[in-house]
Amino acid sequence: MVALETTVTGPAGTAPRAAGMAIDVRAVSHRFELHGAPLPVLDGVELRVEPGELVALLGPSGCGKSTLLRLIAGLEPPSSGRILADGRPIGGPDPSRVVVFQDPTLYPWRTVRDNVALGLEARGLLRSQGRRVEEALALVGLTGFAKAYPHQLSGGMAQRAALARALVNDPRLLVLDEPLGKLDSLTRLAMQSELVELWRSSGFTGLLVTHDIEEALFMATRVIVFSERPARIKADLPVDRPYPRHRGDPVLTELRHRILELLGLAETW
Amino acid sequence: MSVNDTAAALPAADGEALPSRDRLPRQAVRFGAVALLWLAAAGVTALWPDADEWERTGEFASLLAVAAGILAVAASLAAPLTAAPGGTARPAPRSRLSHAAGRLADSMPWLAVLALALIGWEVLTAKLNLLPRPFFAPPQALLEVYLDDWPRLLDCFAASLTLLATGYAIGSLLGIVTGVAIGWSRAVGYWVHPVLRLIGPLPATAWLPIAFFAFPTSWSASVFLIALASGVPVTILTWSGVAGVNSAYYDIARTLGASPRFLVTKVAVPAAMPHVFVGLFMGLGASFAVLVVAEMLGVKSGIGWYLQWAQGWAAYANMYAALLVMALVCSGLVTLLFRVRDRLLAWQKGMLKW
Ligand SMILES: Nc1ncnc2c1ncn2[C@@H]1O[C@H](COP(=O)(O)OP(=O)(O)OP(=O)(O)O)[C@@H](O)[C@H]1O
Ligand SMILES: [Mg+2]
Numbered sequence: 371m372v373a374l375e376t377t378v379t380g381p382a383g384t385a386p387r388a389a390g391m392a393i394d395v396r397a398v399s400h401r402f403e404l405h406g407a408p409l410p411v412l413d414g415v416e417l418r419v420e421p422g423e424l425v426a427l428l429g430p431s432g433c434g435k436s437t438l439l440r441l442i443a444g445l446e447p448p449s450s451g452r453i454l455a456d457g458r459p460i461g462g463p464d465p466s467r468v469v470v471f472q473d474p475t476l477y478p479w480r481t482v483r484d485n486v487a488l489g490l491e492a493r494g495l496l497r498s499q500g501r502r503v504e505e506a507l508a509l510v511g512l513t514g515f516a517k518a519y520p521h522q523l524s525g526g527m528a529q530r531a532a533l534a535r536a537l538v539n540d541p542r543l544l545v546l547d548e549p550l551g552k553l554d555s556l557t558r559l560a561m562q563s564e565l566v567e568l569w570r571s572s573g574f575t576g577l578l579v580t581h582d583i584e585e586a587l588f589m590a591t592r593v594i595v596f597s598e599r600p601a602r603i604k605a606d607l608p609v610d611r612p613y614p615r616h617r618g619d620p621v622l623t624e625l626r627h628r629i630l631e632l633l634g635l636a637e638t639w
Numbered sequence: 640m641s642v643n644d645t646a647a648a649l650p651a652a653d654g655e656a657l658p659s660r661d662r663l664p665r666q667a668v669r670f671g672a673v674a675l676l677w678l679a680a681a682g683v684t685a686l687w688p689d690a691d692e693w694e695r696t697g698e699f700a701s702l703l704a705v706a707a708g709i710l711a712v713a714a715s716l717a718a719p720l721t722a723a724p725g726g727t728a729r730p731a732p733r734s735r736l737s738h739a740a741g742r743l744a745d746s747m748p749w750l751a752v753l754a755l756a757l758i759g760w761e762v763l764t765a766k767l768n769l770l771p772r773p774f775f776a777p778p779q780a781l782l783e784v785y786l787d788d789w790p791r792l793l794d795c796f797a798a799s800l801t802l803l804a805t806g807y808a809i810g811s812l813l814g815i816v817t818g819v820a821i822g823w824s825r826a827v828g829y830w831v832h833p834v835l836r837l838i839g840p841l842p843a844t845a846w847l848p849i850a851f852f853a854f855p856t857s858w859s860a861s862v863f864l865i866a867l868a869s870g871v872p873v874t875i876l877t878w879s880g881v882a883g884v885n886s887a888y889y890d891i892a893r894t895l896g897a898s899p900r901f902l903v904t905k906v907a908v909p910a911a912m913p914h915v916f917v918g919l920f921m922g923l924g925a926s927f928a929v930l931v932v933a934e935m936l937g938v939k940s941g942i943g944w945y946l947q948w949a950q951g952w953a954a955y956a957n958m959y960a961a962l963l964v965m966a967l968v969c970s971g972l973v974t975l976l977f978r979v980r981d982r983l984l985a986w987q988k989g990m991l992k993w
Contacts (some may be wrong), residue, residue, distance in 0.1 A: 463893040464894075465894070478908045493891060493896045521986070539895060
């Protein structure tokens with residue numbers, strides 16, 4: 371695994387180089403308009419994420435997980451409540467908080483390399499830090515496809531490219547909205563381990579939305595379970611197991627059972 | 640080579656499912672047959688006396704003979720290149736030369752039909768005088784125009800192209816800028832949109848009388864008209880392209896720290912490019928039309944004026960000659976635009992080939 375060089379460089383070989391960001395979601399509610407009627411999506415969500423945590427968000431489809439991530443990214447202000455990043459209110463998007471969206475949405479007119487370089491280019495850092503692009507491509511295993519256009523990629527490759535596009539910015543908060551959803555199960559397992567490695571070596575704070583309970587338990591330090599829409603936090607379960615984890619760990623199996631119960635799927639156990 | 644030689648060779652060559660090593664002579668024979676058709680056109684022109692005297696009949700016949708010669712040489716060079724050693728119907732292009740040879744092979748049916756059409760045209764006009772004169776000129780009359788009147792034709796085309804390029808460049812640039820501005824800014828959209836809706840559908844030529852009156856010179860008036868004709872479709876298509884940009888593209892760039900300027904130049908404009916090019920194609924077509932009309936009615940130069948002048952003198956051969964070159968030039972410009980588009984939009988899949 372290739373390590374990404376970070377902007378904050380500590381003494382050689384010491385622990386986390388980019389410090390993770392603390393996120394405070396305080397009594398956040400949010401609603402959309404749908405056919406003229408209000409559609410409440412988030413209902414009094416209260417969530418504190420400590421620096422360096424990797425928190426998984428689980429919940430039924432359409433409950434409002436992606437919406438919460440958009441609010442944290444600063445793309446929209448919440449209808450009510452406040453979101454703080456390191457104690458300061460979020461006023462808009464910022465490259466220190468990078469999102470990998472559910473849909474890879476690569477720019478079809480840019481090659482994979484230029485897509486990955488997007489953040490550096492937007493901030494005028496491409497000259498000085500262009501090397502990071504190749505490193506990020508190597509990290510997600512797309513070195514050979516640097517010159518390909520998005521329509522020439524498979525769904526999983528596109529998602530990996532979107533991941534590289536986020537990682538290249540050395541974020542302090544990495545928001546992942548089902549980043550492995552389109553990968554085949556083998557690549558998926560490999561990428562889970564790689565992401566955990568990456569998170570452990572870089573020290574960013576991670577927020578991970580997933581539909582895969584095993585994935586959440588394998589990767590996260592905490593699992594938040596949401597209710598049906600409007601989303602409320604149903605449970606906040608710490609996953610207190612050391613890394614690297616084992617998928618067969620009986621503690622994880624027990625947790626998995628509890629989460630299935632919370633999601634109303636206990637009978638499938 | 641005589642007609643009989645080829646005729647003797649033809650049946651064998653046309654036989655179906657020949658072994659692959661026979662493809663070489665077969666291809667060569669097809670090329671040779673077409674060359675022979677051109678030679679026949681030259682023969683008919685030169686040997687069959689004209690009904691009326693035409694000055695350039697000899698030159699025209701020589702031209703046809705030269706074409707036949709070129710075809711024969713190209714055929715003998717190309718035949719071995721297009722022949723597939725493995726027996727596949729069309730070999731993968733190995734070099735630029737064999738690629739060109741393949742294209743030549745592709746155009747053989749067209750070249751054959753063209754030779755036949757020239758023979759028909761020559762016979763119906765110059766040889767038998769069957770079509771009413773002076774409306775139908777024989778091909779050698781067109782050649783006469785090119786040989787005698789080329790300086791004036793060249794001047795006219797230069798003038799037209801300058802006018803077209805000026806107007807089209809101004810129109811498309813303004814169109815792109817306006818389209819992006821409408822798509823991007825609510826305020827600009829509020830003020831410009833109604834104007835565009837009112838003026839857009841009006842044919843640019845409707846402004847002709849006002850333009851010639853309002854502008855200091857008929858040339859600047861024509862530039863204005865061409866810019867208007869090309870600018871309107873470019874504006875509308877650019878605008879619709881920018882308005883249709885997937886909002887997720889903006890979200891991505893914004894979370895990565897993009898400035899509004901970056902969002903416009905690096906996200907909105909490239910994302911709208913396919914639409915912009917549709918507008919550019921529509922604008923180019925519209926500007927051809929306006930160019931000719933403006934030159935016929937106001938500007939005392941250019942190809943529109945030449946057509947008008949030729950018609951005034953009943954010089955129909957000049958008109959056909961000018962029309963022919965004009966068709967080639969317009970088609971060339973469209974091809975050029977397609978090339979530019981193919982370059983810029985290489986990222987799109989399934990692009991239309993012109
Ligand atoms: N821009 C919008 N306008 C109106 N309604 C919206 C909008 N965005 C999302 N919604 C609604 O908000 C609800 C939550 O959407 P969201 O995308 O957050 O769900 P999700 O939890 O991420 O679901 P999934 O797991 O399927 O991705 C949905 O019912 C959706 O219809
Ligand atoms: Mg979602």
